[in-house]
Amino acid sequence: MTSRQTLPHYVDSSRLEHFVNYEILGKSALRVQRWRDQWKLATRQPRPESPLNPPLRCVAYMKEIMSRHYLEGRYASGVRKVAWVTSGAPTEPLQALGYFLVYPENHAALCGVRRNAQSIAEEAEHAGWSRDICSYARTDIGAMLSGKTPAGRIPRPDVLVCCTNICQTVLHWYRVLADYFDCPLVLIDTPFLYHEAHEHEVAYVKRQIEDMIHVAEEIAGKSLDEKRFRDVMANARRGAGLWLEVLNRSQHRPAPMTAFDGFIHMGPIVDMRGEAVTVGYYERMLGELDERIERGIGAIKDERYRVLWDNLPIWFQIGNLSKWLAERGVNVVASTYTYAWGELAPMIDPDRPLDSMARVYLHPILNRSTGHKLDSMKRMVDEFELDGVILHSDRSCKPYSLGQIDQRDRLVKTLGVPALLLEADHSDPRDYAEEQGANRLEAFVETMEART
Amino acid sequence: MSAVAAIGIDAGSTTCKLVAVDAEGVIVGSLLEQTEPRVELQVRRMLDELRADLGAQGDVPTVATGYGRKLIKQAARNLTEITCHAKGVFRDLGRGGTLIDIGGQDSKVIQIGDDGRPVDFMMNDKCAAGTGRFLEHTAARLGVPVEDLGKRALSVSEEEPISSTCTVFAESEIISLIARGADPDAILRGLHRSLVGRVVSMARNVGIVPPLMLSGGVAHNEAVRTMIADATSEEVIVPREAQLMGAYGAALLGSAT
Numbered sequence: 001m002t003s004r005q006t007l008p009h010y011v012d013s014s015r016l017e018h019f020v021n022y023e024i025l026g027k028s029a030l031r032v033q034r035w036r037d038q039w040k041l042a043t044r045q046p047r048p049e050s051p052l053n054p055p056l057r058c059v060a061y062m063k064e065i066m067s068r069h070y071l072e073g074r075y076a077s078g079v080r081k082v083a084w085v086t087s088g089a090p091t092e093p094l095q096a097l098g099y100f101l102v103y104p105e106n107h108a109a110l111c112g113v114r115r116n117a118q119s120i121a122e123e124a125e126h127a128g129w130s131r132d133i134c135s136y137a138r139t140d141i142g143a144m145l146s147g148k149t150p151a152g153r154i155p156r157p158d159v160l161v162c163c164t165n166i167c168q169t170v171l172h173w174y175r176v177l178a179d180y181f182d183c184p185l186v187l188i189d190t191p192f193l194y195h196e197a198h199e200h201e202v203a204y205v206k207r208q209i210e211d212m213i214h215v216a217e218e219i220a221g222k223s224l225d226e227k228r229f230r231d232v233m234a235n236a237r238r239g240a241g242l243w244l245e246v247l248n249r250s251q252h253r254p255a256p257m258t259a260f261d262g263f264i265h266m267g268p269i270v271d272m273r274g275e276a277v278t279v280g281y282y283e284r285m286l287g288e289l290d291e292r293i294e295r296g297i298g299a300i301k302d303e304r305y306r307v308l309w310d311n312l313p314i315w316f317q318i319g320n321l322s323k324w325l326a327e328r329g330v331n332v333v334a335s336t337y338t339y340a341w342g343e344l345a346p347m348i349d350p351d352r353p354l355d356s357m358a359r360v361y362l363h364p365i366l367n368r369s370t371g372h373k374l375d376s377m378k379r380m381v382d383e384f385e386l387d388g389v390i391l392h393s394d395r396s397c398k399p400y401s402l403g404q405i406d407q408r409d410r411l412v413k414t415l416g417v418p419a420l421l422l423e424a425d426h427s428d429p430r431d432y433a434e435e436q437g438a439n440r441l442e443a444f445v446e447t448m449e450a451r452t
Numbered sequence: 453m454s455a456v457a458a459i460g461i462d463a464g465s466t467t468c469k470l471v472a473v474d475a476e477g478v479i480v481g482s483l484l485e486q487t488e489p490r491v492e493l494q495v496r497r498m499l500d501e502l503r504a505d506l507g508a509q510g511d512v513p514t515v516a517t518g519y520g521r522k523l524i525k526q527a528a529r530n531l532t533e534i535t536c537h538a539k540g541v542f543r544d545l546g547r548g549g550t551l552i553d554i555g556g557q558d559s560k561v562i563q564i565g566d567d568g569r570p571v572d573f574m575m576n577d578k579c580a581a582g583t584g585r586f587l588e589h590t591a592a593r594l595g596v597p598v599e600d601l602g603k604r605a606l607s608v609s610e611e612e613p614i615s616s617t618c619t620v621f622a623e624s625e626i627i628s629l630i631a632r633g634a635d636p637d638a639i640l641r642g643l644h645r646s647l648v649g650r651v652v653s654m655a656r657n658v659g660i661v662p663p664l665m666l667s668g669g670v671a672h673n674e675a676v677r678t679m680i681a682d683a684t685s686e687e688v689i690v691p692r693e694a695q696l697m698g699a700y701g702a703a704l705l706g707s708a709t
Contacts, residue, residue, distance in 0.1 A: 405657065409657070409659070412572045416571075418571075419572075423578065428514065431575075436558075443532040443534035443570075446531060446535045446570070448533075450569040
């Protein structure tokens with residue numbers, strides 16, 4: 001098997017490189033880029049032919065924040081300690097210890113949006129990884145082997161933190177990473193919940209988080225500062241709470257944003273949960289949404305049908321689907337996926353950080369029963385006054401897709417809302433038949449039309 | 453002759469159908485041909501022919517459905533087969549229920565409400581097994597004309613089970629069965645059973661609300677009708693012009709606009 005030495009694209013940076021390229025030049029260039037984006041948005045000519053209203057102005061800030069994060073990643077290795085983490089990993093102590101965090105899943109999603117996930121995943125497939133493995137895993141393993149990434153360069157990990165609250169694939173995926181990078185792997189095992197977590201389950205996860213902190217302290221060469229940790233927790237709570245408010249603004253008619261906007265704007269809460277910049281960003285976004293609501297501006301020009309999206313997005317189709325649906329008066333106003341990063345905000349307690357973290361990281365939607373997800377979807381249909389549900393059956397994400405046939409059936413039979421199972425993949429375009437997908441979507445829209 | 457109120461076009465993957473209705477929604481003319489590669493040219497010719505036959509003058513509202521619907525420039529609207537088949541069958545049979553449409557390229561199950569609106573649907577559009585193509589393909593291998601398939605399958609009591617769920621592998625299985633000297637009619641019976649098994653399982657997924665109705669070209673196949681009835685213990689009702697139901701629904705939707 002390939003060893004760390006044969007991955008030449010993982011190189012350390014010097015403090016000078018980090019300072020000059022990131023702190024001085026990079027940040028300045030990205031600020032200028034943001035000004036240009038803001039200017040473009042402010043002077044944008046009306047587009048009467050577009051079914052969508054202009055994008056939110058705050059998108060310019062979001063691009064700056066996310067680009068800054070990825071830019072720092074290029075120069076982080078050798079300057080900051082780096083942790084690669086799963087999307088549901090308890091990262092707050094790592095942030096408090098000053099780690100730079102890499103989310104391979106987010107990176108793979110970026111590859112999906114940029115439409116180069118397939119060519120990168122093929123690098124892994126050529127090295128023997130099966131196409132039946134999650135396309136996120138294949139994309140990241142492909143990026144690791146080849147160095148191909150739209151982010152320029154990803155820093156080598158000093159530690160890997162894998163939490164099984166999202167799926168079991170990560171368990172095997174991170175073992176592969178640990179083998180290649182020859183670095184410590186911290187595994188946090190979260191019992192699957194068919195109920196609210198029992199105290200012994202909370203204690204079990206809490207103990208593992210404490211173990212993670214010990215490993216992370218040792219690698220960082222410093223102890224966790226309690227005050228800093230509480231501050232990160234407070235930011236995490238505030239950021240997630242704001243994100244939840246942002247999403248709930250789409251309960252208004254017309255909804256000021258689409259779930260497709262949500263898929264893009266969720267970047268900071270996924271990658272920078274616990275940072276002050278994330279709190280600031282969502283405050284800004286919420287303000288802009290309220291302004292839209294006050295002026296009666298919807299995300300799409302003619303909102304006739306309001307729809308829920310279940311599962312991850314089809315990253316490589318976000319723009320097309322958003323426009324295609326908007327042309328038919330369909331606004332996807334809510335999604336269970338974006339909600340997952342906000343709905344647990346009330347559980348975060350900065351005064352009981354470890355205990356509340358254990359609870360929070362036990363309760364993500366993917367670590368709970370299919371019945372719980374069905375109840376959440378039913379509640380969202382009611383709260384967002386929805387006319388239909390699209391369940392993306394994601395070939396890569398088995399835990400999210402499991403149970404969707406029954407969930408769809410119950411939604412149709414008990415709530416009487418049209419519900420569509422759309423077979424695709426979150427980032428591998430080879431698993432989406434565009435023509436058949438469009439045909440199913442058209443029939444779904446016609447079924448909603450027939451009800452009115 | 454009644455005046456033509458609307459024309460429906462079903463540009464399907466195997467056959468292309470045109471139906472004209474009068475203001476009462478009664479079929480006053482129809483055409484059916486094998487689909488040609490340039491379906492838009494074919495439809496133009498068929499439209500001219502139908503209009504000339506019926507003496508249709510001026511603008512006639514036209515709605516298109518089927519896989520080639522977006523190519524039909526003469527149609528004011530295009531709608532999916534789900535909406536059109538539901539409309540056509542409901543008008544023809546006058547009741548809601550569960551409609552199975554087995555077309556050349558896909559198969560669909562549509563639950564039609566008591567008011568005629570489609571309530572729920574499911575499509576098999578990823579796998580040729582479970583579609584008319586499955587029978588066509590294997591019939592060719594056995595050298596049996598498509599229209600004789602059902603009769604031949606019902607003519608024997610023994611059945612060769614076909615375990616492959618894939619059209620291509622089913623063909624390999626048939627070759628092996630022929631090589632072993634199996635009776636071609638028993639193979640055909642097994643093939644029908646396999647197709648029906650797939651379709652019925654999809655119908656059960658949607659939920660079978662009686663009566664069970666069948667449309668599309670495969671509805672003419674008596675073995676499929678009999679086996680669906682056996683598998684579901686439900687009576688299977690077939691509209692008089694099962695193959696025209698999509699175009700008929702399109703025409704009805706055209707006359708309503």
